Each structure stands twice: as structure tokens, then as C-alpha cells.
Amino acid sequence: MIEVIHSGSIPDGHFTVSTIMFLISNLLSSQPLVNSLIGLALFWLVKYLFNTIQRIRSLPAGPWGLPIVGYLPFIKDDIYLVFDQLSKKYGPVYSLKLGSFDVVLVCDWPHMKDAVANDALLARQHEVFFPGVVEGRSFAEMSGDPWREHRRLSLHILRDVGLGKSTIETLVKEEVDQFLSALENNGKPADFEKCISRSVTNNVSILLFGHKYERDDPTAIAISSANTEVGRSFSFAGVVAFLPWLAELVFKFELFNVTRLKKCFQIVDTHIQDEIVKHQEKNSQEVVDYIDGYLVEKKNREKQNKVDDNFTIEILRRNAGAFYGAGTETVSSTMEWIMVYLVKYPEYQDKIRSEIADVIGFERKPDYVDRNRMPFTMAFIHEIHRIGSVVANNLLRRAASDTKIGNYNIPKDTLVILNFWSVNRDPKLWPNPDEFDPTRFLTEDGSKVVKPPHLIPFSAGKRNCPGESLANVELFLYLVCMLQKYHVKVKPGTKISTEAIFGLSRRPSQLPTFIFEKISNSN
Numbered sequence: 001m002i003e004v005i006h007s008g009s010i011p012d013g014h015f016t017v018s019t020i021m022f023l024i025s026n027l028l029s030s031q032p033l034v035n036s037l038i039g040l041a042l043f044w045l046v047k048y049l050f051n052t053i054q055r056i057r058s059l060p061a062g063p064w065g066l067p068i069v070g071y072l073p074f075i076k077d078d079i080y081l082v083f084d085q086l087s088k089k090y091g092p093v094y095s096l097k098l099g100s101f102d103v104v105l106v107c108d109w110p111h112m113k114d115a116v117a118n119d120a121l122l123a124r125q126h127e128v129f130f131p132g133v134v135e136g137r138s139f140a141e142m143s144g145d146p147w148r149e150h151r152r153l154s155l156h157i158l159r160d161v162g163l164g165k166s167t168i169e170t171l172v173k174e175e176v177d178q179f180l181s182a183l184e185n186n187g188k189p190a191d192f193e194k195c196i197s198r199s200v201t202n203n204v205s206i207l208l209f210g211h212k213y214e215r216d217d218p219t220a221i222a223i224s225s226a227n228t229e230v231g232r233s234f235s236f237a238g239v240v241a242f243l244p245w246l247a248e249l250v251f252k253f254e255l256f257n258v259t260r261l262k263k264c265f266q267i268v269d270t271h272i273q274d275e276i277v278k279h280q281e282k283n284s285q286e287v288v289d290y291i292d293g294y295l296v297e298k299k300n301r302e303k304q305n306k307v308d309d310n311f312t313i314e315i316l317r318r319n320a321g322a323f324y325g326a327g328t329e330t331v332s333s334t335m336e337w338i339m340v341y342l343v344k345y346p347e348y349q350d351k352i353r354s355e356i357a358d359v360i361g362f363e364r365k366p367d368y369v370d371r372n373r374m375p376f377t378m379a380f381i382h383e384i385h386r387i388g389s390v391v392a393n394n395l396l397r398r399a400a401s402d403t404k405i406g407n408y409n410i411p412k413d414t415l416v417i418l419n420f421w422s423v424n425r426d427p428k429l430w431p432n433p434d435e436f437d438p439t440r441f442l443t444e445d446g447s448k449v450v451k452p453p454h455l456i457p458f459s460a461g462k463r464n465c466p467g468e469s470l471a472n473v474e475l476f477l478y479l480v481c482m483l484q485k486y487h488v489k490v491k492p493g494t495k496i497s498t499e500a501i502f503g504l505s506r507r508p509s510q511l512p513t514f515i516f517e518k519i520s521n522s523n
Contacts, residue, residue, distance in 0.1 A: 123143035198220055329505050344436070390457065
């Protein structure tokens with residue numbers, strides 16, 4: 001064969017199509033070579049089929065998909081609804097192929113309870129959330145010891161600067177006052193979505209940077225808008241999560257209008273970096289906020305020669321961005337659902353206001369501790385969490401080793417999704433689950449509120465949301481302060497929709513124009 005190629009039959013000059021065809025023709029004329037190629041192809045085919053069968057047999061049963069893309073083409077925007085529907089056919093724990101990954105869905109409470117307590121399921125996928133847009137990992141994207149170390153440090157710093165203490169509660173109250181004045185808007189209808197997003201952004205800024213922003217500060221407005229846009233672009237069913245190789249091409253060649261998404265990340269990143277520089281210039285050991293705490297820890301490590309790639313300014317920037325995004329998106333989305341159901345069922349406003357009158361009155365500001373004497377108010381918030389399902393399913397988890405969920409095998413590197421929506425709408429746990437009914441969380445005489453263990457709006461276990469305590473304070477104070485001062489209404493004949501859109505969170509697809517009518521103290 002080699003002699004034929006070197007016989008001088010190839011035309012002079014560079015290779016042309018005819019030259020290539022000539023080479024292929026000569027190669028294929030060798031029967032032993034053809035047999036070898038066919039044998040090799042059959043070997044790899046058999047190996048692929050064997051591995052595929054082994055993989056399928058090792059996983060819980062589930063639907064078949066297509067080559068390369070798996071079940072992705074059959075997934076709609078409301079991915080949590082598709083997951084829930086499939087569980088009706090394949091059972092509470094099932095598997096499917098999503099793009100490049102084997103994925104196991106957990107859709108009932110007994111198995112979910114087992115999963116959140118399983119240390120083997122604490123890892124994240126190997127890819128970052130937005131390949132091609134951000135490269136470094138925040139602690140939310142880390143696995144193993146780096147994640148444990150950063151989470152432990154983050155919680156320690158945030159508690160030191162006020163999280164879970166009266167200090168942060170006081171600051172949130174001050175921010176709520178500014179929020180309420182924004183709602184009045186000189187008698188004109190206020191844009192509630194923008195007002196609440198900017199206000200909650202301020203609360204997170206206090207923890208991260210040690211200060212907040214004026215309502216009309218252009219920086220705060222830009223950050224709030226950017227975070228909202230990123231949150232709405234975050235889809236667990238998209239190429240970003242399950243076809244990372246395709247996502248990289250999309251971002252590289254700026255397809256599907258990803259230029260705007262990159263700009264949103266840049267806005268937040270640039271601002272956080274500016275804050276980091278200001279904190280570095282202080283050169284102080286005093287810890288007032290999260291950036292202070294991280295920089296102090298970094299200096300201490302450098303003094304002890306503990307410098308490594310898992311503790312850098314880049315990671316600080318990523319961590320702050322993660323707190324910013326998650327801390328604003330979930331609370332503002334939950335507040336939007338609160339508004340929808342307040343105007344859909346105005347009688348619940350009256351019940352909450354009755355508790356305000358009995359426990360707080362209309363002169364003093366509420367304290368978070370007042371919740372212990374306001375069972376209906378807390379039941380209303382719990383029911384918002386359940387029916388709103390702001391976090392409809394968890395950020396992807398990965399099995400760090402072979403493990404089990406109940407009696408189901410979960411092979412190493414399988415991705416696991418906990419579909420909270422399914423649990424929140426399970427008729428075995430909630431009678432008439434599609435109905436909005438706060439009384440389901442009250443004792444028979446209505447004197448106490450009971451939060452069952454299967455209501456986990458901030459996830460559960462070691463991967464639960466580190467900002468849960470702040471979110472709980474915010475939701476209570478925003479709701480109570482608002483109803484202490486206003487009747488919330490809409491124009492007569494306005495249709496109240498409970499349809500949702502889904503990105504990083506599940507939020508109302510459209511908000512009506514809310515009217516905030518001041519109430520007298522005698523009410």
C-alpha cells in the first residue's frame with residue numbers, strides 16, 4: 001500500500017479534492033485495512049452499547065431520549081412541571097439523559113429527605129453555571145473541601161457583621177422605611193418590581209460592602225437591573241447546564257443575544273471589584289462587612305504561608321456576586337407572590353392587619369420577634385412559600401461517589417435534581433394543594449402556626465441557602481410594615497394572574513398595578 005502512495009501517481013502541488021479521493025481509494029483497496037477498520041468500528045459500537053446498557057441498568061428507570069441531546073428537546077420552559085409529570089409515570093425517583101449527563105430526579109418527600117442528608121450528594125457539576133461568561137467558581141459552585149471551607153468562612157463572617165442579630169434587623173427596618181416612601185411615589189402608581197428589587201439589593205449591600213445606596217443611585221439601579229436580568233436568563237433546562245460544550249460556542253460567537261448577559265455580569269463584577277479595591281485601600285483589620293472579613297482572612301493565610309488557588313480575589317468577587325444574585329432574586333420574587341395573593345384574597349390583608357392591631361399597633365415598628373404572636377401572618381408567608389415555589393428545584397447536585405437514595409442506585413458523577421415543586425403540590429402532604437389556604441399551617445383553634453419539615457423553601461441540609469435567616473427577617477418586616485401603613489388594592493376589574501415565569505427563581509409572569517392606600521391609625 002505504501003509503495004502505491006509513493007509511486008508518483010499523486011499530482012504535483014498541494015492536495016486537492018481529487019488527490020484526497022485518490023488516497024482514500026487506494027487505502028480502501030487494501031482488504032486487510034478495511035477489515036481492521038470495520039472490526040475497530042464494531043468493537044467501539046459494542047463497547048458503547050455495553051456501557052450504555054450497564055449505565056441504564058445501574059440507574060432508576062426513566063424515559064428514553066435522543067442521541068447527544070437526550071431528553072432535552074422534550075423539556076419546556078417550565079422544567080419543574082415536566083419533571084413532576086414524568087414522576088407520575090416513572091415514580092418518585094427516576095432518571096433521564098439531559099444532554100451529556102445522567103440525571104436523577106427526586107420528586108417526593110421521603111426520598112428528598114434522604115437525599116438532602118446524604119453527604120455523597122453535596123458536590124456540584126464540574127462545569128461552572130455560565131461557561132464562557134464567568135470562569136472562576138463561587139462557593140455555590142464548589143465541591144468538597146474548598147466548598148466546605150468557603151461556606152464555613154462565609155457564614156462566620158456574615159454572623160460577625162450582623163446576620164441573625166438585631167443589628168441587621170435594625171438596618172433592614174431603616175431600608176423598609178425607604179421602600180415604603182418609594183411606594184407612595186407622589187401619588188402615582190409605583191413599579192413594585194423595581195422598588196422591591198432595589199430595596200432588597202440594599203440589604204445585601206449592607207452585609208457585603210458595609211453600606212447601602214440612595215434610591216435613585218445610578219449604580220444601585222444598574223446592579224439591581226443586571227441581577228434581575230441574569231436571574232431570568234438562568235435556566236436549568238438550557239445548554240448552560242446540560243450541554244456546556246455547546247454553551248461555550250454560543251457565548252464565544254455571541255449567539256442568542258448573549259452579549260447583553262455578558263454585560264450584566266460585567267456590571268455587577270465591576271462594581272464588586274471597585275468595592276474590593278476600596279476595602280483594600282483601607283488596610284484595616286476591622287471587620288464591618290463580608291469583604292472586610294474575607295480580606296482579613298486572606299492576609300492571615302498569607303502570613304502563615306497558606307496561599308493557594310482556592311482563596312483569591314477572583315473567588316471573593318465570585319462569592320459576593322453569588323450572594324448578590326441569590327439574596328436579591330429569591331426575596332424579591334417571594335415578595336411579588338405576596339403582593340399577588342394579597343390583592344387576590346383581600347380578606348387575608350384584613351386578618352394580618354388584625355394581628356398587627358392586637359400585637360404591634362400602628363405606632364411602633366414591628367420587631368421580628370413579634371412573629372411569635374402572629375400565627376396567621378406566619379401561616380400566610382408559609383403558604384406563599386409553598387404555592388409560589390420560588391425555588392422550584394435545586395441547583396444541580398452531583399454524586400461524588402456511588403451512593404443510594406432510598407433503594408435507588410445513584411452512580412458516581414450522576415447529577416441529582418430535587419424537584420421541590422412536586423413536594424409542594426403533593427396531595428398526600430397538602431389537601432387541595434392547588435388552593436391558596438394559609439390555615440393549613442394553623443392549629444385547629446388558630447392559635448399557633450405549624451411549619452412541617454417538608455416545607456423547605458431555602459432547601460435543606462448542608463447545601464441550604466446561607467441567607468435564609470436574613471430572608472425570613474426581610475419577608476416578615478416588609479409584609480407587616482406595608483400592611484401596617486397601607487391597604488393594597490388594584491383597579492376594579494383587574495385580572496389577577498398566578499401564571500409564572502422561571503429562571504433562577506419562579507416568579508409571577510405579570511404584576512398588576514398596585515394601589516397603596518394609606519390607612520388611619522385608628523384602623
